[in-house]
Amino acid sequence: MRFMVLVKASDASEAGVLPSAELLGKMGQFNEELVRAGVLLAADGLQPTSKGTRISFAGPRPTVTDGPFTETKELIAGYWMLQLKSKDEAVAWLSRAPFDSGEVVEIRQVYEAEDFAPVFARSEPG
Amino acid sequence: MSSVETQRTLDALWRIESPKLIAGLSRIVRDVGVAEELAQDAFVSALAQWPESGIPRNPGAWLMAVAKRRAIDRFRREDLRERKHQELARDHQLQRLGESDTDTRDDDIDDDLLRLIFIACHPVLSADARVALTLRLLGGLSTGQIARAFLVAEPVVAQRIVRAKRTLSEARVPFEVPNAAEREARLASVLGVLYLIFNEGYAASAGDDVLRPQLCDDALRLGRVLAQLLPDDPEVNALVALMEIQASRASARVNASGEPILLLDQDRGKWDQLLIRRGLAALERAEGLGGASGPYALQAAIAACHARAATPDQTDWTRIAALYDALVVVLPSPVVQLNRAVAVGMAYGAAAGLELVDALMSEPALKTYRLLPSVRGDLLEKLSRFGEAQAEFSRAAELSQNARDRAVMRERAARCARR
Numbered sequence: 001m002r003f004m005v006l007v008k009a010s011d012a013s014e015a016g017v018l019p020s021a022e023l024l025g026k027m028g029q030f031n032e033e034l035v036r037a038g039v040l041l042a043a044d045g046l047q048p049t050s051k052g053t054r055i056s057f058a059g060p061r062p063t064v065t066d067g068p069f070t071e072t073k074e075l076i077a078g079y080w081m082l083q084l085k086s087k088d089e090a091v092a093w094l095s096r097a098p099f100d101s102g103e104v105v106e107i108r109q110v111y112e113a114e115d116f117a118p119v120f121a122r123s124e125p126g
Numbered sequence: 127m128s129s130v131e132t133q134r135t136l137d138a139l140w141r142i143e144s145p146k147l148i149a150g151l152s153r154i155v156r157d158v159g160v161a162e163e164l165a166q167d168a169f170v171s172a173l174a175q176w177p178e179s180g181i182p183r184n185p186g187a188w189l190m191a192v193a194k195r196r197a198i199d200r201f202r203r204e205d206l207r208e209r210k211h212q213e214l215a216r217d218h219q220l221q222r223l224g225e226s227d228t229d230t231r232d233d234d235i236d237d238d239l240l241r242l243i244f245i246a247c248h249p250v251l252s253a254d255a256r257v258a259l260t261l262r263l264l265g266g267l268s269t270g271q272i273a274r275a276f277l278v279a280e281p282v283v284a285q286r287i288v289r290a291k292r293t294l295s296e297a298r299v300p301f302e303v304p305n306a307a308e309r310e311a312r313l314a315s316v317l318g319v320l321y322l323i324f325n326e327g328y329a330a331s332a333g334d335d336v337l338r339p340q341l342c343d344d345a346l347r348l349g350r351v352l353a354q355l356l357p358d359d360p361e362v363n364a365l366v367a368l369m370e371i372q373a374s375r376a377s378a379r380v381n382a383s384g385e386p387i388l389l390l391d392q393d394r395g396k397w398d399q400l401l402i403r404r405g406l407a408a409l410e411r412a413e414g415l416g417g418a419s420g421p422y423a424l425q426a427a428i429a430a431c432h433a434r435a436a437t438p439d440q441t442d443w444t445r446i447a448a449l450y451d452a453l454v455v456v457l458p459s460p461v462v463q464l465n466r467a468v469a470v471g472m473a474y475g476a477a478a479g480l481e482l483v484d485a486l487m488s489e490p491a492l493k494t495y496r497l498l499p500s501v502r503g504d505l506l507e508k509l510s511r512f513g514e515a516q517a518e519f520s521r522a523a524e525l526s527q528n529a530r531d532r533a534v535m536r537e538r539a540a541r542c543a544r545r
Contacts, residue, residue, distance in 0.1 A: 035350075035354060036236075036351065036354045037142065037347075037351065038346070038347035038348065038349070038350030038351040038354070039347065041400060041401075041404070042400060081400070083343060083346075083347065085138075085141055085340075085343075086137070086138060088134045088135060088137060088138035089138040089141055089142065091135075091138065092135060092138040092139055092142055092185075093142065095181075112377070113376060113377030113396075
């Protein structure tokens with residue numbers, strides 16, 4: 001199963017302040033460990049919402065609103081996409097993330113085909 | 127922290143840490159069975175201590191330190207019974223290890239893991255034993271989980287693993303990466319085991335145990351691990367590419383009732399673009415390493431042609447046919463030859479395809495292979511030879527194992543009969 005791990009935004013991430021060289025180094029090591037374990041599918045850091053845009057579909061026509069957005073704690077600053085056997089495994093991995101100044105990550109399981117219907121059958125040729 | 131929570135954490139940590147633990151301990155004790163027991167003992171200690179003490183900051187190092195102490199105790203006990211020169215030497219080595227419980231270098235761990243992979247897939251073991259041992263020692267699966275995934279009884283798998291460990295012990299298989307002379311064949315065995323595990327998961331049917339299709343994930347994960355350990359090996363990267371691209375079609379391969387959908391009929395919108403990108407990148411690495419003509423690289427390149435085509439009619443059949451021409455040389459199986467005939471038929475017309483299929487008609491391995499008459503019927507139909515096509519579709523219906531496919535084949539036979 002897949003988990004998307006969302007890194008919540010902070011005042012610093014929203015201000016576009018890049019992490020220190022030390023944190024970047026540790027983060028690189030952590031990602032490397034995930035890659036070596038064969039569980040990291042993708043990961044990215046996101047630019048602040050001042051460069052972002054929202055499109056809302058409340059009315060008859062989509063409304064486009066440019067950032068920045070204010071509710072910092074609900075914003076996202078980055079993500080990992082992990083392939084794991086259980087949420088416990090995601091917790092065990094993320095407990096090793098090199099954060100130490102109030103960062104919050106949220107672990108969310110990704111819907112997959114088998115959540116919608118019993119799937120998988122014999123292989124096709126080709 | 128409650129002991130239930132500790133148990134859940136330890137189950138997760140087993141998947142993360144046990145391969146490294148077993149690999150490191152195997153180097154010290156020179157026996158994968160003993161190494162696995164020591165790793166399990168360390169987890170038992172953790173279950174006893176962590177509810178009180180909390181989870182240590184570096185659980186892997188904690189578990190390794192405990193396991194090493196157990197290893198030392200074990201050898202001291204054995205030495206009391208029978209003190210041999212060889213074990214004295216090992217004792218010295220153990221004491222040195224006991225003193226330096228701090229982090230082992232990543233390179234060392236990598237070497238140990240690689241040795242463990244080669245041992246688990248050692249040719250002295252049967253194919254079944256290699257698969258079971260690989261999933262158990264490197265995949266972190268329990269005997270029960272392996273049994274469920276392979277639809278066999280748990281004692282069967284347990285017996286396989288016990289025997290495999292004994293065989294390795296008795297054959298005194300050294301804990302080392304094979305030398306240059308052996309390497310190619312040994313690596314082929316490792317890749318064969320991973321692809322076998324993957325295909326077992328790929329062959330899962332609707333209603334099978336949920337662990338069964340997960341074998342694809344297990345194989346893919348181990349392939350990715352191996353690609354990190356041997357980044358310069360083209361076939362390792364090629365196998366990863368092949369598995370990533372095949373796994374990308376997982377959600378498109380069956381309909382709502384769990385029946386298979388042929389590649390060309392699949393909804394390409396359901397193909398997983400993340401896995402396709404990863405697969406294409408791995409294939410590019412393999413080809414960049416000069417491995418474009420290896421069996422896995424060719425299969426991955428064929429899969430990549432399909433993955434790159436936004437619609438079936440954009441498929442580059444000429445390239446696929448050329449890739450199959452190369453594949454039948456390195457992997458001359460009847461099924462590959464049949465697939466080649468399909469590709470040639472698509473690229474150069476039904477007559478060219480039929481010529482290749484006709485050459486396979488006396489192939490014993492394809493005698494009851496339902497795709498042979500179904501492919502031949504398709505080509506004959508395209509050539510307006512309806513009578514012969516009808517006979518082939520009827521034969522395909524007889525050989526079919528699945529109701530929907532049988533119905534489709536009967537329908538095609540009836541359509542030919544009306545022409």
